[in-house]
Amino acid sequence: MLEGLPGRASVYEVGPRDGLQNEAARLSIDQRLELLAALCDAGLTRLEAGSFVSPKWIPQLADTDELVRRLPARPGVVYSALVPNDQGLERAVASGLREVAVFLSASESHSKKNINKSIAEALATFEALVPKAVGKGLRVRGYVSVVWGCPYEGRVPVERVVEIAEALVRMGVYEVSLGDTIGVGTPRQTEAIVRAVGAKLPPSKVAVHLHDTRGTALANALVALGNGVGTIDASVGGLGGCPYAPGASGNLATEDLVYLLDGMGVESQLSLPKLVAAAELAQRLVGRKLPSKVLQAELGARERASREGA
Numbered sequence: 001m002l003e004g005l006p007g008r009a010s011v012y013e014v015g016p017r018d019g020l021q022n023e024a025a026r027l028s029i030d031q032r033l034e035l036l037a038a039l040c041d042a043g044l045t046r047l048e049a050g051s052f053v054s055p056k057w058i059p060q061l062a063d064t065d066e067l068v069r070r071l072p073a074r075p076g077v078v079y080s081a082l083v084p085n086d087q088g089l090e091r092a093v094a095s096g097l098r099e100v101a102v103f104l105s106a107s108e109s110h111s112k113k114n115i116n117k118s119i120a121e122a123l124a125t126f127e128a129l130v131p132k133a134v135g136k137g138l139r140v141r142g143y144v145s146v147v148w149g150c151p152y153e154g155r156v157p158v159e160r161v162v163e164i165a166e167a168l169v170r171m172g173v174y175e176v177s178l179g180d181t182i183g184v185g186t187p188r189q190t191e192a193i194v195r196a197v198g199a200k201l202p203p204s205k206v207a208v209h210l211h212d213t214r215g216t217a218l219a220n221a222l223v224a225l226g227n228g229v230g231t232i233d234a235s236v237g238g239l240g241g242c243p244y245a246p247g248a249s250g251n252l253a254t255e256d257l258v259y260l261l262d263g264m265g266v267e268s269q270l271s272l273p274k275l276v277a278a279a280e281l282a283q284r285l286v287g288r289k290l291p292s293k294v295l296q297a298e299l300g301a302r303e304r305a306s307r308e309g310a
C-alpha cells in the first residue's frame with residue numbers, strides 16, 4: 001500500500017467552519033479572520049471559512065456574511081462555505097464568495113437531524129441549487145456525511161454512498177468529500193469505501209473528511225491516499241465536530257496530517273511550523289486544550305526546554 005502513495009496531496013482546511021461550529025466559545029469576526037490569515041500564512045489555499053445555514057441551527061457562524069465580505073483576497077487562495085438551500089446560496093453570492101459546499105447524509109436519520117430533510121429531499125434541493133450556483137460562476141463542493149457509520153442507524157450501505165456521490169457529480173460538484181462524521185472508520189473499511197466510490201468517479205473528484213473520535217483518522221487518511229484520493233480535509237488543532245451527530249469530535253488535525261505527509265515525502269506545500277503557530281492561536285482563541293498531537297508535542301517540548309534553560 002505504501003508504494004501507492006502519491007507524490008503530492010491537497011489539504012482542505014475546515015477548522016474555521018467545522019471546528020468552530022461546535023465550540024462553546026463564540027469567536028468574533030476579527031478573531032476568525034486572524035485564524036484564517038494564520039492558516040493562509042502556513043500555505044493553505046483551500047479553506048472553509050463559515051456556513052450560510054440557519055443561525056438558529058448554528059449560532060456560532062451566524063455572521064459568516066460579514067466575515068466573508070472582510071476576507072482579504074490572497075493570490076491562489078479559495079475560500080468556501082456551506083450552503084444548505086437557496087437562501088444560503090443567495091447569502092454566499094451577496095458576500096462575494098467564489099466557492100460553496102453542499103452537504104447531505106447517507107442515512108435518513110442523520111439527514112433529518114442535520115438539515116431537516118430526507119435524503120431524496122436533499123438531493124432534489126441540490127439538483128436545482130448546484131447548476132444554479134455553477135451558472136453564477138461558483139465552484140461547488142459536495143459532502144456526504146456518516147459514510148463510515150451513523151450515530152442513529154449504525155452501518156450505512158456503501159452502495160447508497162456511491163449513488164449519492166455519483167448524483168452530486170452529475171449535478172456539477174467538482175469534488176465529493178466523504179465524511180466519517182463520528183470517527184468510527186478503520187482502514188480496511190476505508191479501503192472498501194474509497195475503492196467503491198473510486199470505481200465510479202475519478203480519484204481527483206474524491207476527498208475524505210475524517211473525524212478523529214477514536215484515533216483512526218490518520219490511518220484512514222493514509223489508506224485513502226494509497227487508493228488514489230487526492231484531497232484530505234483537516235482542521236487546525238483538530239477542532240471540530242457536528243452538533244447534530246452526538247459524540248462526534250474533532251477532525252483530523254491539519255498539523256498531524258502534514259507531519260505524516262512530510263515524513264513520507266508527500267508534498268503538500270504547507271509549512272509545519274506555521275501550521276503549529278496557527279494551531280497555537282486556535283487553542284488560545286477557543287480557550288481549551290486542542291487534541292492535535294503535533295501541537296501538544298511541540299508545546300510540551302518548548303515547555304521542557306524553557307524549564308531546563310531556566
Ligand code: HMG
Pocket residue numbers: 018021051052053054055057058082084085086087088089091103114115116143144145146178179180181209211241242243244
Ligand atoms: P428548517 O428549519 O427546516 O428550514 O431548517 P426552513 O426552510 O423551514 O426555515 C426555517 C427558518 O430558518 C426560517 O427563518 C428561514 O428563514 C431560516 P424564520 O422564518 O423561522 O425566522 N433559514 C435560514 N436562515 C439563514 N440562512 C439559511 C437559512 N435557511 C433557512 N440558509 C436548514 C433547514 C437546512 C436551514 C437547517 O436545518 C440548517 O441550517 N441546518 C444546518 C445544520 C448544520 O450546519 N450542521 C453542521 C454542518 S454539516 C457537518 O458538520 C458535516 C460535515 O462536516 C461533513 C461530515 O463531517 O460528515 C459537512
Ligand code: MG
Pocket residue numbers: 018179181209211241242
Ligand atoms: Mg465534519
